[in-house]
Amino acid sequence: KAGVTQTPRYLIKTRGQQVTLSCSPISGHRSVSWYQQTPGQGLQFLFEYFSETQRNKGNFPGRFSGRQFSNSRSEMNVSTLELGDSALYLCASHPRGASGTDTQYFGPGTRLTVL
Amino acid sequence: QQQVKQSPQSLIVQKGGISIINCAYENTAFDYFPWYQQFPGKGPALLIAIRPDVSEKKEGRFTISFNKSAKQFSLHIMDSQPGDSATYFCAATSHLSNDYKLSFGAGTTVTVRA
Numbered sequence: 001k002a003g004v005t006q007t008p009r010y011l012i013k014t015r016g017q018q019v020t021l022s023c024s025p026i027s028g029h030r031s032v033s034w035y036q037q038t039p040g041q042g043l044q045f046l047f048e049y050f051s052e053t054q055r056n057k058g059n060f061p062g063r064f065s066g067r068q069f070s071n072s073r074s075e076m077n078v079s080t081l082e083l084g085d086s087a088l089y090l091c092a093s094h095p096r097g098a099s100g101t102d103t104q105y106f107g108p109g110t111r112l113t114v115l
Numbered sequence: 116q117q118q119v120k121q122s123p124q125s126l127i128v129q130k131g132g133i134s135i136i137n138c139a140y141e142n143t144a145f146d147y148f149p150w151y152q153q154f155p156g157k158g159p160a161l162l163i164a165i166r167p168d169v170s171e172k173k174e175g176r177f178t179i180s181f182n183k184s185a186k187q188f189s190l191h192i193m194d195s196q197p198g199d200s201a202t203y204f205c206a207a208t209s210h211l212s213n214d215y216k217l218s219f220g221a222g223t224t225v226t227v228r229a
Contacts, residue, residue, distance in 0.1 A: 106160065
């Protein structure tokens with residue numbers, strides 16, 4: 001089975017711009033979660049999507065949003081970028097609901113640099 | 116606030132030695148505790164996980180010890196190898212409310228000296 005794929009792998013943007021990141025989960029997985037990883041704050045949960053619905057949301061401003069498509073692929077969007085948004089954005093794939101399967105599988109991440 | 120506290124921040128161990136990483140949590144609703152290993156430039160990969168109904172789980176050279184009453188759990192890496200040099204994260208989540216959000220510790224950078 002192919003793993004979680006994230007595109008693009010690297011992005012450089014300037015303050016005030018917006019950015020869209022994409023995640024394709026493992027085939028058959030219906031849940032996609034997004035995490036932000038920074039040296040200062042570590043790994044922080046952004047949100048989770050399941051069956052095209054946001055199921056859970058972390059403590060991030062409204063500039064961070066996401067969506068999920070019928071094929072389970074997910075996108076996250078950050079508007080009005082700030083320097084502090086520079087981070088590694090990780091997507092995690094999860095089968096959700098299948099008994100005995102708790103593992104979340106992470107993609108390689110998208111490294112976003114805001115100048 | 117960080118729901119899972121992890122220590123130490125970093126450690127250096129000789130090849131063949133034992134690495135021990137400790138984590139503590141407050142939320143008694145947590146019912147699944149995975150450990151992830153992350154290499155530079157890669158996403159975290161699941162190493163081993165435990166549920167609170169067992170006190171220890173071993174997979175190869177990796178062992179999780181779990182103390183439910185103390186709300187603590189730890190990762191032991193036996194016979195540490197240079198290839199184990201990575202950052203390790205403990206995490207916790209609660210499935211009680213159908214919530215799969217992972218709360219991570221701050222991470223421990225392990226360096227294994229040959």
